[in-house]
Amino acid sequence: MHTQPPPRPIRLSQLAAAVATALSIALAAAPAQAWQATSVRGDGAARDGKDAKDNNVQQVEVRGALNAYDPRRDDTASRIVVNRDELLKYGDTSVLDALKRVPGVTVSRAGGRGGEVRMRGLGGGYTQILINGEKAPPGFTLDALAPELVERIEVLRAASAEFSTQSIAGTINVVLKKTVKAGQRELKLGYSSAGDIKGPNANLQLADKAGALSWELSANVRREHYTRTTHNVEEHIDAAGEPDGLRLGSLPESGHILFLNLSPRLVWKLDNGDTLSSQTFVNINHFENDVGTLVATRLGPAPAYPVLDQTVSNDGKNVREELNWTRAFASGAKLDAKISATAGSPANATYRTGAGSPDVDALHELIKSNATIRGMNTMGKFTSASWEGHALAAGWDGGYQTEDDARRDRDYYRPEVVPPGGDEVYHADVARMALYGQDEWNVTKNWSVYLGVRWEGIHTRVAGNTFSTAHNRSNVWSPLFQTLYKIPDTKGDQLRLALTRTYRAPDLQRLIPHRFTSVNNNQTDPDSIGNPELKPELALGLDAAWEHYWAEGALVSLSASGRNIDNNTREQTLFDGSRWVSLPVNTGHARARGLEFEAKFPLKALIDTTTALDLRASLSRNWSSVDAIPGPNNRLLDQTPVSSTLGADYKLGRLTTGGSFVFKNGGEVRVSGNQVTYQSVRRDFDLYALWKFDARRQLRLAASNLLRQDFISASSYTSPDGSVQRSRTIYPGFTMLRATLELSF
Secondary structure: OOOOOOOOOOOHHHHHHHHHHHHHHHHHOOOOOOOOOOOOOOOOOOOHHHHOOOOOOOOOOOOOOHHHOOHHHHOOOOOEEEEHHHHHOOOOOOHHHHHOOOOOEEEEEEOOEEEEEEEOOEOOOOEEEEEOOEEOOOOOOHHHOOHHHEEEEEEEOOOOOOOOOOOOOEEEEEEEOOOOOOOEEEEEEEEEEOOOEEEEEEEEEEEEEEOOEEEEEEEEEEEEEEEEEEEEEEEEEOOOOOEEEEEEEEEEEEEEEEEEEEEEEEEEEOOOOOEEEEEEEEEEEEEEEEEEEEEEEEEOOOOOOOEEEEEEEEEEEEEEEEEEEEEEOOOOOEEEEEEEEEEEOOEEEEEEEEEOOOOOOOEEEEEEEEEEEEEEEEEEEEEOOOOOOEEEEEEEEEEEEEEEEEEEEEEOOEOOOOOOOOEEEEEEEEEEEEEEEEEEEEOOOOEEEEEEEEEEEEEEEEEEOOOOOEEEEEEEEEEEEEEEEEOOOOOOEEEEEEEEEEEEOOOHHHHOOOEEOOOOOEOOEOEEEOOOOOOOEEEEEEEEEEEEEEEOOEEEEEEEEEEEEEOOEEEEEEEOOOOEEEEEEEOOOEEEEEEEEEEEEEHHHOOOOOOEEEEEEEEEEEEEEEOOOOOOOOOOOOOOOEEEEEEEEEEEOOEEEEEEEEEEOOEEEEEEOOEEEEEOOEEEEEEEEEEEOOOOEEEEEEEEOOOOOOEEEEEEEEOOOOOEEEEEEEEOOOOEEEEEEEEEO
16 A cells, blocks of 8 residues: 555546446356355355255255354354344434444443444544445434444454455444334334433334335434533643643533434335345434633633633535345356445534633634535445355445535624635545455365455545645555364364454545634644645454354353554644644554453353343453554554443343443553543443333333443643643533333334
């Protein structure tokens, strides 16, 4: 992978030609003979051998029922599948909350809003988030997605060729609901309440079948109103170690959030056996926030604006349409192709008023930003059945996206006057193409091997009125190897090993060299700017695991992982001569290591009992270091060193209840030689109870954050003269109570 001089843009015609060529090659390879495979495809669909029509070839292994297939146990490519029942268990209003209980996955949330999903403790783009196998659209957040719209979540610890290899830490693939139940009519009405936020939510599921046509409509709406006060402390220590600055900040805020999801789906079974499906996903969200900043200066100079009021509104609209065609050949081969289109229009408005300092003019600033995002994507996979014992597949994944953004900055009382840099516009084009091939080979009854290779290229071009046109191009060859060995003469012991080459390309916003300014600019509250010279990060990975399946539903697993990362990217703060600025830079080589333990089992696997009690536990320990950053704590940015979960579920008659405890360690991270950040330890204790009145009515109650944990973040910057600027912010935590009435009609 490398960065080149400005290349020629990838045109849509070239992209279409490449896709057509890949499809032609795949179709030409369609076999004339049939076989029945015993391997499992890495995409989580039914086993390819089950699609074969030729009964003359003897199977190596026969399973009595489809539900005997366990993707975690049987797939050569390692993955964990979180099914729909697990996602809905605690009555969560967003997928983000449900993911925090998945072993090896942590969720970082500041003040209860938004959040970032991490595998191996790594966020910041190291963990890849996909929707139906495709990269999530710009502006989309899992916080806005209701669990009811999801069929399953696939957690892939090691990369496979059919998904993008932008997955240094791993991949989380959210598969939207696809199973259609004839005559389904379900309505859920819920209400959530905490000390700082409350509001209703509703979900509707309608589905039916009419001959060859199946249809489904999923709709979800959630509205929340919040009010809270955040506290901040700023300190300055001079070069002699004496305090010479102290500011105490109080930030009262209030606002509301609205999320709306709509997902209609149509499936046609054609006369020739082909399947054609259409799935539309509409996501609308609105966020409005009024926050005041009141700074009391106890020592040293006051800030430029000790009294600051801000009103912020964000509106996001995303529409995604996907057409999927599946064809099964008489030979046992299969073609799965789809094309999707995405459109989005995020809009932001910020109104700031600041006063209180005699040295600066009063602030009356209005900032508006409106963007338009358009994109198309095509994916396809051809699975061959040419050689017995092999599951050969080849495919493509390509797309083109454009983004236009216009930002306008004005004095509220003089909107006709354009200040320097007040109007900023940019246009971005992102073209990408990937081709891959893979084979899952059953070497023996107990040993299977997965081999894959993927080439992926990305070209980004950004032009604007305040900066020179920038090009960024990367291309990566990713050879992939995974193997599964089931130890003979054991009840359920097996070993896994994976060798992968993955990467992280810089996202668009990190490449755009336009500046977002802070009001009270300092070392811990700097402006931010993109860097068009960023290089992608490239990683070599090793994963190994031992798994022991010792009873029905019982598992013990111990795994280890390592990543060597080149061109590590970090946000660093510097002084440009007039203001403090934060920008992403490549800092060189980094290493990441991890150990994970997981156990889950029903109580009846331990003792002779009829008690329906299921237990589960997990523990993850992660280490990392960056060569260019001096220690201690020079780990990858915001990595979670330790995380663990404990959980139990109990069923008695009409009552199902359970709870979970999630621990996530924090601590200091050294960003550079003179910059340090800190995040607090997190402990989440959640409980739920489900009471079934009858076959059509049930009530779900849940409580989260029963320990009322606050969220604390801090940062410090040491100047060349030895003086230190520190900032510490406390977001209050409250217990959330939820009640949901679930009806079938």
